[in-house]
Amino acid sequence: MVTYPKDWKQKLNQIINGIDTPLGRAFDIALIGSISISCFLIIIDSVAPIHVVMGTVISLLLNFFLLIFTLEYVLRLIVTPKKRDYLLSFYGIVDFIAIAPIYLSFFVSFGSFLPIVRILRLFRLFSVFKMGRYVDESGALLKALRASKTKISVFLFTLLFIVIIVGALMYIIEGPEHGFVSIPESMYWAIVTISTVGYGDISPQTEMGKFLASALMLVGYGIIAVPTGIITSELSNASNKKEPLTDQKCPICGNSKHAKDSQYCNQCGKKLT
């Protein structure tokens, strides 16, 4: 039976990459579950008191999920015809980064470089990117964003422009003694302000500084309005285009304002081709 292994691979491929077989669906659900749980564990494990009490249990569970993800990686590698393409694909790299550093950390931990280990372990969170496989890329939002690429880039350029100028001005006006220790720092403040976040860790002290800040906030209105406006108009265009009129002309009255699935002209009753 020469075709046996091939056939067996196909079955496996169907389970791993397909979603139309019960087993395939089960696999996906299991994977999503594992990702969610392991991410949740990593997050709560970072809370000191929780780590103290159940750190060992969590690390055991995480190692279990590590095995699962490793197995998944191996299987994906087996079933994919073009190994190289998978290895260098976005998800191929994600799958790798989600497991490799942890194995590395085991060796490093012998040398007990703890801070490095801590960071290497956090690479586990990369598994969250695997989720991307299950979010459809063809969403209206993405379309809207793509459609207005140029507008958005002009917007970001303008923003950077304002931030540089205002940052430099505030650096001169307020100066280091009021927390504006450098232009990058002032630019950070400008972004914090124009995005209306306003931590208040740095804030203008002088009259002129406050005046300039006020102006910046008013500009901020317009700035905030722009991306909203872009995305909104794109979205409404998208949703309008859902029910377009056919552009087939009626041979008799020449009217072309027909609902999408018209069989007859709604002006003169002529059969449409």
Add this chain to the structure above:
Amino acid sequence: MVTYPKDWKQKLNQIINGIDTPLGRAFDIALIGSISISCFLIIIDSVAPIHVVMGTVISLLLNFFLLIFTLEYVLRLIVTPKKRDYLLSFYGIVDFIAIAPIYLSFFVSFGSFLPIVRILRLFRLFSVFKMGRYVDESGALLKALRASKTKISVFLFTLLFIVIIVGALMYIIEGPEHGFVSIPESMYWAIVTISTVGYGDISPQTEMGKFLASALMLVGYGIIAVPTGIITSELSNASNKKEPLTDQKCPICGNSKHAKDSQYCNQCGKKLT
């Protein structure tokens, strides 16, 4: 007179659930008034100085409203044909929770578990949910929200995704010494930042942290834009649909998807009246 009690129940039902009789309207207004006043009293009673001066008067008034709500609950129970359905309905539970804990608190208070009593008493605020009965659910806003369920869930998933990644990164970059004591804490900071609230109780101290924060704020623009865009486009669609396809049914094929000014059915070519 066998039908007497039934008839009497119907009258009562008309008053309690109906709004087309003068008495029914009066009942509703009285109830809304009672809810508003009792909520107002509970709120101001939590202000220490006010509690000291007129706490006793307020609690007397609240007990009076308690009686009213109890009476209302009993009456609703009497007039409803299907008792069980009402008891387990949303408003049935609201009506219950708005009164039961207070009665419970009376007994507890004998044992004087004051903190528990305090909380039990606050359950009175639940009466505010009764208001829901008088807000029409068929508002354009709710429709808009429902219409874009999927978009909103994709939006929330993306948000969670960003918050996890940024939270983990800031936890590594800034670390506990700058207030990012754990990933959940960092995620809290990320939400505070991306929603442009920016309390400033936690804020990045390192250059890299500030740079990442700035990037997050810029992303925040897009993030804020999305729900606005969704709801706006839904709302404008809704208001556009005010002048939709005519709803005149074609006598032949029953099709009713005709352009506004259709003279003939676009499915079977029948002249429309």
Add this chain to the structure above:
Amino acid sequence: MVTYPKDWKQKLNQIINGIDTPLGRAFDIALIGSISISCFLIIIDSVAPIHVVMGTVISLLLNFFLLIFTLEYVLRLIVTPKKRDYLLSFYGIVDFIAIAPIYLSFFVSFGSFLPIVRILRLFRLFSVFKMGRYVDESGALLKALRASKTKISVFLFTLLFIVIIVGALMYIIEGPEHGFVSIPESMYWAIVTISTVGYGDISPQTEMGKFLASALMLVGYGIIAVPTGIITSELSNASNKKEPLTDQKCPICGNSKHAKDSQYCNQCGKKLT
């Protein structure tokens, strides 16, 4: 000459209330100028160092403008046929409040109740309301707002509802020791948070508090989106309605999709009535 005074009054009326005569326009510009300058003076006069240096000059100038506004008030009273209506009209009251308290302050100042005097003097700022006369009320914005009155009220009700519930919950969860000293105080915090202002003067300290706060911020997105959505859709409707199609039907082909000023049916060429 019996008609003389009447005629003279008419002329004056034309100057004061009209804008189509050169004198009338001059009067308006002079008035707007006086209002702007006097407001500016009052504002800067509140700055201690400025007050010290040029307080006397400013108060002299303000008294000069006081005379102007008094004169204006008297003239308006003279030229208006229905005195009573003017006195009780919005602008009649504004004009009065903008001058009366200052005169009052002169007497009070003899008894030197300085804080009261200070406040009375600030009533001068009321003159800014006079500006309203020169802003056209028929703006698209106002229309948009009026058109969506009900939506906005539902929005505000929902907001109040959320603020009460969250306020009460935070009052229980965080309690006075973390700054949530009363339900009104918690409600204030909730508004500061949901409006994404986020002063940070009060902020949650407990895990649960932070979790609830995060939830509130996410809800805040939707909440912010709603008024924007309402106003935006209203505005775009308004601007769409600028070039509506006539609804006159063509007697021949029944088509009614005609540009506003159509003389002939654009489907069959029939002359339209």
Add this chain to the structure above:
Amino acid sequence: MVTYPKDWKQKLNQIINGIDTPLGRAFDIALIGSISISCFLIIIDSVAPIHVVMGTVISLLLNFFLLIFTLEYVLRLIVTPKKRDYLLSFYGIVDFIAIAPIYLSFFVSFGSFLPIVRILRLFRLFSVFKMGRYVDESGALLKALRASKTKISVFLFTLLFIVIIVGALMYIIEGPEHGFVSIPESMYWAIVTISTVGYGDISPQTEMGKFLASALMLVGYGIIAVPTGIITSELSNASNKKEPLTDQKCPICGNSKHAKDSQYCNQCGKKLT
């Protein structure tokens, strides 16, 4: 060869102001590069540690770019037929300010007025304005902004109005002891609040102050909504106008305002081709 220099000037002009020749494009790219790098250098040079380590290298590089910009200025001056117009044009002034102060600083630095020198040097950042040459002014955003000039001015007036009134009220309610030291200061706070920035450096302490602040925040919603609404509706109109009335002129009456699918001129009834 009389025409030689002229011809040579034209070639140069093509390189400097044209973009359709390879050299012209190269020139533009080189210039954009120089601007970006020199701006980047100025920004990082303001960071103390960086300045200490590589301040000299940076200043050398900046002087090199200074020469380039000077050369550019001279060349532009040479190739422009109407020298005067260029000198007084926006970009003429920008090009000048981006170089002149630095030369001035050299002389001043002999007298070592360092603070002044520091500021003069920062004028280099003006070169960023040169970028404007490469951003197309005919963007949809700018159109949208221009189209709604009046609306925006009404919006700003209303904003100023609210800020003055609220500022004055808070000045009276909270007073200097709570940080509202003057009306301008209160106005600054009002802008910080209504723009939802909310630094928290100044925040209301009294009950009444907090109540007024809450009201202001709710108004802030509407205020934020307005510019968004304006720009959004303008943008969607812009994108709707992509499929406008046909621009085919009627051969008889020259009218070109026809609905998309017109067969006959709606002014004179002539059949359209």
